[in-house]
Amino acid sequence: MNGKDFYDTLGVPRDASDADIKKSYRRLARKYHPDANAGDKAAEEKFKEVSQAYEVLGDSKKRTDYDRGVSFFQQGGYGDFEGGAPGGGFNGFDIFGDIFDMFTAGQARRPGPERGRDTYYNLGLKFDDAVKGTAVRINVTHEIACDVCGGSGAKPGTSPVACKVCNGRGMVSNSQGFFSISQPCRNCGGTGQIIETPCAKCHGRGRMPKTETLNVKIPAGVHDGSTVRIKGKGEAGALGGPNGDLYVVTRVDPHQFFKRDGDNIWLELPVTYMELALGSKVKVPTLNGNLTLKIPAGSQSDQIFRLHGKGSPRLKGLGKGDMYVRLKVVVPAKLTAEEKELLLRLNKLGPEDIRKDTLI
Ligand SMILES: [Zn+2]
Ligand SMILES: [Zn+2]
CATH class of the missing domain: 2.60.260.20 (Urease metallochaperone UreE, N-terminal domain)
Incomplete structure (x- = not known):
């Protein structure tokens, strides 16, 4: 599957504390979780890698073995998120349970409007322009709500219906021995909704990429790493939620003297x-x-x-x-x-x- 170092995957040093490993894992799992990245294969792959790495580094015994050079998940390993039995001889359901907690704590599972993600754009600037300020035009590609279905993903005139398998909850529970285990519903991909007649333009995604040219005013005195926020130009919100913001990050070239x-x-x-x-x-x-x-x-x-x-x-x-x-x-x-x-x-x-x- 991959030969990546688990510490690299989680972005932590080899001497990271258990708490740091957990923190980093939670952050990355949230970022790449399929719920937040519907249809994004790369994110799904990343999510699996992060889960794999945490499965080992989050367990002190496995971590010790790993540090000693014992290999985990050389092939196949972790089962597909979409289903499939978890392989590699460990209980993948633990991970689903953990993610489930993170994603649904405090909210009824019925998906509601959600703010779109913030996005970042690295803007290279000459030293003088950073000091004196400048105006630039940049092209950014971001996801916007589909203009045909208004972001619902359903063909105009139709509406998504509640998933019958999970009754719109997005999660299903199974009893396994003494435990009751919750998993994302496979029928609806965890959204709780089924689009019976997808919008023809966005094929049910509700969003589409759009490249826009923006005029950005860079104030005098920005530093290397300063950010200029452009409201509402990040990713489109889901189900009518507000857009995220775009952050232009200034990268200032060094000066000759x-x-x-x-x-x-x-x-x-x-x-x-x-x-x-x-x-x-x-x-x-x-x-x-x-x-x-x-x-x-x-x-x-x-x-x-x-x-x-x-x-x-x-x-x-x-x-x-x-x-x-x-x-x-x-x-x-x-x-x-x-x-x-x-x-x-x-x-x-x-x-x-x-x-x-x-x-x-
Ligand atoms: Zn559409
Ligand atoms: Zn469902």
């Missing part, structure tokens, strides 16, 4: 020994053109100058950050004969014993 530190900008400025010793005026690039920086005589390498208000606009709050310029002495790798001669003379003048305080 500026670095962001929050709203502050850092620049390493190459200078010569002479410029520091004699003092000088040097041009400094900023986000808005060049400035002249006055370096006092006797300045030191690594000295930092702060240019107030020359940083990035603050995303939250008013004003701008600062810019910091760090001086960095660059020693010439090659000297002309004349330069060499001058430096030798300078050196002969007697370098002060600058290391006297560091010698023992």
Whole structure:
């Protein structure tokens, strides 16, 4: 079935605590559960993998065996979600029971309107655009309610009917020995409803993919990883529920020589020994053109100058950050004969014993 590492599958480190494993499993199981991903084969596969991994890592004895290299589920393994006997010599019903608890706790099983999922879009931005703000057009494909059936999945003029097998509950109970076990109803796929006459356009799914072009305004001062929310542009809600939101996540390219530190900008400025010793005026690039920086005589390498208000606009709050310029002495790798001669003379003048305080 797959040779994936169970820890990778659950997205936890090998030394994760039992509680963390359980937490991660629950999150992933919820995300990939067939109820939330009707018809999505990839999600179903993922759900099985996650369940398999938890079957082992969620059991301290099996986990110890697994860590020692005992293999589980080499082939076949876990039975299909749609039915089929659980294979691999363990009781898959435990998992169904667990999922059942998670999904139906606190709600009558009859499916009602549900908010659509939020979606994410990674937007690459140039450093300058992130600082100054920009407007972009993006194409996003999201699921929207089918415009023919309005999202019900049933042909217009007809309605879904309650599943007769589970009486619309979506779950069925079986007695097995001492236990009564609940499973998702196979007849209706756990939805509690049967569409007798599917909508011709969406084939009963109730949704369809749609690609939309959106104009997105990126405010000045966004960071790498900032999100801009676009309301209602996520996945369509189910059964008349509201749409989810789209989150545009900004991914900011590094700059050739500026670095962001929050709203502050850092620049390493190459200078010569002479410029520091004699003092000088040097041009400094900023986000808005060049400035002249006055370096006092006797300045030191690594000295930092702060240019107030020359940083990035603050995303939250008013004003701008600062810019910091760090001086960095660059020693010439090659000297002309004349330069060499001058430096030798300078050196002969007697370098002060600058290391006297560091010698023992
Ligand atoms: Zn439809
Ligand atoms: Zn049913």
